[in-house]
Amino acid sequence: MGGNQFRFKQFTILQDRCAMKVGTDGTLLGAWVDIYEAKKILDIGTGTGLIALMLAQRSQAEIDAVEIDADSSIQAKENVERSPRQENISIYHCSIQEYAETCYKKYDLIISNPPFFENASKAAKQTRTVARHTDFLAQADLLKAATKLLSKTGRLAVIYPVEQAKIFQEKAECIGLFCQKKLYVKPRPTIPIKRILMELSQHKLPEPENTIILEAKQYLYTSEFITLIKDFYLKY
Numbered sequence: 393m394g395g396n397q398f399r400f401k402q403f404t405i406l407q408d409r410c411a412m413k414v415g416t417d418g419t420l421l422g423a424w425v426d427i428y429e430a431k432k433i434l435d436i437g438t439g440t441g442l443i444a445l446m447l448a449q450r451s452q453a454e455i456d457a458v459e460i461d462a463d464s465s466i467q468a469k470e471n472v473e474r475s476p477r478q479e480n481i482s483i484y485h486c487s488i489q490e491y492a493e494t495c496y497k498k499y500d501l502i503i504s505n506p507p508f509f510e511n512a513s514k515a516a517k518q519t520r521t522v523a524r525h526t527d528f529l530a531q532a533d534l535l536k537a538a539t540k541l542l543s544k545t546g547r548l549a550v551i552y553p554v555e556q557a558k559i560f561q562e563k564a565e566c567i568g569l570f571c572q573k574k575l576y577v578k579p580r581p582t583i584p585i586k587r588i589l590m591e592l593s594q595h596k597l598p599e600p601e602n603t604i605i606l607e608a609k610q611y612l613y614t615s616e617f618i619t620l621i622k623d624f625y626l627k628y
Contacts, residue, residue, distance in 0.1 A: 400624045402449050403475040405440045409463040412439050416606070417551050417587060418505045422446030423620045424575055424589055425503055425549040427453065432497060434458070434541060436488045436504035437529060441468035441481070443503055446624060448477035453500075455481045458491045460529075488529065488537045498543040506534055508556045531560050539567055547572070548592045557588035564592050572597040578605045 396408040407413045422443040427433070430453050435444045438457035448455055459465040465485035472481045484491060507529055538548045548569060552560055561571050569592040577587040585603070606617050622628040 399626055400445075401626055402624075403445050403471065403477075405442055405445075405471055406467055406474075407440050409467040410440045411461055411464055414440060414442055418442045419446070419621060419624065420575075420577065420587070420604075421503065421505050421549065421551045421589055423624060425501070426547070426573065426591060427451045427501065430500040430547075432456075432499045432501075432543075434497075434499045434502045436502065436534065436537065437506055438468050438483065439464050439505075441471040441483065443505060444468070444481050444483075445471065445475055445477070447503070448475070448480045449623070453480065456484065456497070456499075457481060458484045458486060458488050460485075460487045489533055492537040492540050495541060497541065498546065499541050500543055500546050501549065502538050502542055502546065503549045504534060505551055506531075508552055531556075531563055535560075535564055535567055535569065538569065542594070544594065546593065549590065550592075551587055551589045554585055554588055557590060561590065561592075568594055570594070570596045571599050574599060574601045576601065576603040578603060580607050580609065581605055 396406065398405045398407065398414040405414050423446065427447060427450050430451060433447055433453045433455045435455060435457040438444050438459045441457060444455050444457040447453065457468060459468055462485060465483055469483045472478050472483060542548065550560065571590050571592050573591040575589040576585045577589065578585050604616055604620070605614050608614050618628055
């Protein structure tokens with residue numbers, strides 16, 4: 393996925409000004425997350441606005457989306473304004489730390505495709521470093537914001553690489569957020585799990601675990617992946 397724009401069935405993402413382009417991680421999270429009875433949703437680090445737009449397509453919820461990078465927040469607003477669901481989405485240019493300090497709303501769902509690079513080499517462009525590295529959104533900061541802004545029955549949904557997901561789950565349990573749903577992602581049948589999607593809440597519930605394989609072989613998507621994203625991708 394790449395280029396200056398990406399067309400979905402009900403909206404188009406312009407991304408020439410965004411540090412991070414449309415990718416499989418965000419698309420998976422936006423299609424997979426449970427939005428049942430979610431009336432207020434917060435998207436942390438919205439980037440292009442992709443996840444916010446996907447959730448607006450799937451629900452009637454009021455969606456707030458926070459983005460720290462100025463150019464990305466401008467483009468996210470443009471993408472929202474070009475969509476048929478613009479009245480449902482508000483874009484805020486600030487850090488989640490700043491937003492959490494001044495926000496008095498409680499959300500039924502908080503969702504984030506967060507940065508996860510910690511010790512890898514930094515990107516040449518500062519905006520890409522902000523989008524990809526934990527310098528500006530550490531796991532602890534994300535969890536702190538979630539505990540302040542979630543309603544009592546609210547859920548937090550994230551996607552991380554395997555090791556970071558394990559660390560995140562341990563940190564979450566220490567502050568009273570427990571994993572209640574998990575999806576393991578394998579690029580192909582013979583490739584190890586690369587991502588874990590998680591939903592967490594304040595209530596200890598059974599933790600159903602499923603695995604999805606994206607491609608049966610190169611460029612041939614599996615039926616389970618197609619079923620998940622068919623409401624969004626043009627070719628399906």
